[in-house]
Amino acid sequence: SGDEAKRLGLVNQAVEQNKSGDAAYLRALDLARETIPQGPIAIRMAKLAINQGTEVDLNTGLAVEEACYALVIPTKDRLEGLLAFKEKRPPHYKGE
Structure with missing residues (x-):
């Protein structure tokens, strides 16, 4: 599971799945939006x-x-x- 992967240090974050099944994708978009303004x-x-x-x-x-x-x-x-x-x-x- 995502929580186990986080606990093992394989990933930095785990997100709860949403009804549409795209929670990880949406979090990835948020991270991309944070990165875009950087140099x-x-x-x-x-x-x-x-x-x-x-x-x-x-x-x-x-x-x-x-x-x-x-x-x-x-x-x-x-x-x-x-x-x-x-x-x-x-x-x-x-x-x-």
């Missing part, structure tokens, strides 16, 4: 690191993660995120 470059690199990192050993996975993060460091979006945090305002990412 597109950072999200793209995180997905790349996850996708490539799960297919290799730990050391290689960590190297993939480090390489992906290195591509985020020089971006304008990263600087915008830091500035927005400092100014206590929502960031306005442009994918640059």
Whole structure:
């Protein structure tokens, strides 16, 4: 069950099923909506690191993660995120 998968650490969340049978799908949409406003470059690199990192050993996975993060460091979006945090305002990412 979803609760058992959560208890075992296989998933981060479990949701109660609804009458239409799409509770997990609706929660996934909510998570996607939370992710969309985040920095597109950072999200793209995180997905790349996850996708490539799960297919290799730990050391290689960590190297993939480090390489992906290195591509985020020089971006304008990263600087915008830091500035927005400092100014206590929502960031306005442009994918640059």
